[in-house]
Amino acid sequence: MPVKPEPPPPAPEPAPASGGGPGFAQAVDAPAPQQAPATPAAGERGAYSPFVSPTPPSTGSETSTRPSMNTPFSTSPAPGTAPGAALKSDIPRRVVDIPGTPPKRTTPSGDSATPATEMRKLIVGRDISLSGEIAACDVLVVEGTVEAKLRDGRIVEIADTGLFKGSVEIDDADIGGRFEGDITVRGTLRVRATGKIQGNIRYGTLEVENGGQLSGTVEVLTGIAAKAPAPSPAPVYSPAPALADSGLVD
Known part of the structure; x- marks a missing residue:
């Protein structure tokens, strides 16, 4: 009789993992990770590998990931403004007046008046007397009554209601009222239709x-006398004293 071959023994079942229970899945062996090709050493030339990426250079500084804390004393600038703009104060600056300095006078247009071009003017109004x-x-400018001596002046204006008594030395004169005294122009x-001058x-x-x-006495000044100053007196020379006889005999 022919002999029947014996069936192979059954494979042993794997033991369950520790901590297993109902619904516990057995661990499956993961495939071995692929090893990256070795990079060539310094000084050696190797083939380029698409699996090797260049390492980015280090910047030397790391960004802090600490969360910012908002406190009642911390201020943040408004969006769209420079960091220094939040430190500006809205309080206007105060102009300090230095003692002993005269204040600047301004004209109606806002410009400061220049003393060099400003003319000193005196107006004697109506019903006012000055002596x-x-x-x-x-x-x-005389609109009332003036009894005085005027010197170092430039212009005299006497209105039709004005009266001037005294002496005047002036560059130009406009007489519309009355003048009594000595006047040198x-x-x-200029004498207006209502003007009257009496005197020298x-x-x-x-x-x-x-x-x-x-x-009165009317005299015309020449151009030299009107513009030039009065001439200085001529120097007086005294004769030298005669030399006395020395008494020497030849």
């Missing part, structure tokens, strides 16, 4: 309207 000596006045003497009159140029009156 004395007037000095360092560029422009004198180095430039132009000296002028460089005369303009008289129809109706103006002049009475």
